[in-house]
Amino acid sequence: MSEVDDAMRGFADWFGRRPIGAWSAPGRVNLIGEHTDYNDGFVFPFAIDHRTAVALGDRDDRVIRVASSFAPEPVEIHLDELSPDALDGWSAYPLGVAWALGELGADLEHVRGVDLYIVSTVPIGAGLSSSAAIECSVALALDEHWGLGFDRPTLAKVGQLAENRVVGAPTGIMDQSASLLGEADAGVFLDCRSLDAEVIPLGFAADGLSLVVIDTKVEHAHASGGYAARRASCEAGARALGIDSLRDLHLDDLERAAALLDDETFRRVRHVVTEDQRVLDTVRTLREHGPGAIGPFLDASHVSMRDDFEISVPELDLAVATAQANGAIGARMTGGGFGGSAIALVIDALVPIVTREVLAAFAERGHREPAIFTARPSQGARRDA
Template sequence: MTAGLEAAFTEIFGRAPDGVWFAPGRVNLIGEHTDHNDGLVLPFALPLGVSVAAAPRDDGMIEVRSRHAATAVTAPVVGGPVVAEGWSPDRAWAAYPVGVARVLREHGVGGASLLFDSDLPRGAGLASSAALECATALALRDLYGVDLDRPALARLAWRAENEQVGMPCGPMDQSASLLCAAGHALMLDCRSGLSSRVPFDPAAAGLALLVVDTRASHALTGGDYARRRAECARAAELLGVDALRDVTDLTAALTALRDPVLRRRVQHVVTENHRVEATVGLLRAKAVAELGAMLNASHLSLRDQFEVSWPQADTTVDAALRAGARGGRMVGGGFGGSVIVLVPADRAAKVKDAIVAAYARRGWTAPEFHDAVPSGGADRLTAAAS
């Protein structure tokens, strides 16, 4: 991909790029919808992601192009939130890199020409937008010699998605893309920003972790995600805490809330934080095979308490378990996207066949499968061309 991207950049812009950068997508092993509640998450990076060839320019403009989008976008680095400018749908993808550039302008970043490529499926709940942001952030940091470490860069990329794109997400995706390491999951405290790497090697335990792209695409900039976040904020306000992460007595909290919807939201967030801590304990004890129960409990909670699952996700988990999987759950914000399935390696083919058959019986588009191998975080792939 790197050589082809460099050649394409040179053809389009009439000069060689200063380098190529890569940022991965992520899978969240466990800890869903806890990030925007100041809670705990446990993601790991995928080998799939977004690459960008980049070079600075001196006119104060950001020109972004993609090998997967017909529309090229040129916009000034100086400007307010992109979301307020009413960009057309065919330009919407460019709001992420332009938004990052506008946030990084505070640190001396100027114009740039950017050409993107990706092998990460969009709409699959694997953080393609965060990979786009983090590849941009890392490239612009290096192009302009900005003195920002990776945790700070992740926070700025997160800010860009919130302020520039208008997506009220938590910081997990950007942190995972920039901070993860191969063979590890990332235990992240979304309030403090502190993180630690936890060894995670399913293959060493004779297991495989599959990502199942259900082909039910999602778009979290719609109202459902924002509504869930607002419900959590309202529940925290009624309970007199800064965020649901601060609820320590679940029984008392559920008793204090009259609204059954808010009770369900609180129950999910509080128990999901506990599942993150329990999962870290299992990983440190090398009890990877025992993760299945955590995944199953998380999925049921997301389906019944947080109400963000969708038919293909529920069918995927059910078919996988019936075929011998250890566990499975939806990942990402919900309402479409992907599922992860933990399965004995020697049963992976049987589990895939069972899932495909379940989709065929319902007349759904066949799912796509990816091996979820814990991989390294974002990095510069090439130096400046000579």
């Protein structure tokens, strides 16, 4: 509860009064299913035990003021002035949520402003969706405080809209869904076309397994060109094939796709199609044989992202290869790519060995020292105080 306590204290320090409540939402690890969400495909993330907390206090005007532990000054704006063009910097995430609530049907003409104070322990730029943790904690807080009555799938859409239109990152809905729908010791199997979600037990602890996160410290940003270029390539491939999205393509369609597309576009398409199948195979194998049997799908996912989608970097490849060489059941990069984190599913007794060897490998190559920790599948967004 440290994030919540810090948010409550920080609110009092900044605004000179006690907040009326605090909410929190987790970051996420995507176990498998990368760059499939905006292609209407399948993903299988889980919420982690690193969280963002927001403390909220009421105001008697229509101003939203937001401060945080990671910004030097608060930012404020009148509710009537909320628009994507009026928001930038870090505050675009929480204030973008307020704007997006109105875009998705909330009546904001008759609500009062609020003060918000945000604290986070989700690493920024690590591919663990620190942005969605902010969006979902704020969305849940404002929905409850303003009495909007949105359900969690709608709040996920709110977060995605804020990220797409205000922040300018062309992401899918996976991150917000994981942050809002996650449960302890479980993953969220999400169909990104229908938005049907199923919470599936992971059973890592019962099988003596840990999910090790290796934050390479190579920061990425979804709003930068690489992510947008991959999405554009997927959309171009779908148009050339005469389909609405790559979700409509199957493994046995790849031969036809290879004949119609240029090499680069085909490889982008092949990653998405095979990754969708890997998600389905992972969920099926988890149900039938348990988590110890899913390693080959994680390994194959990394190869596909490295070679076909070309979103890995040397540090991620080194983390994955070193974990695999030291007994990991499976390993892959996770998140949007171009930096961020790798994950490795590891027998508990081997976690210290994998950690030691990854640190040594990074030092030997002259890379920045990574942050290595285990991530526990945890509960999604909630009110804490």
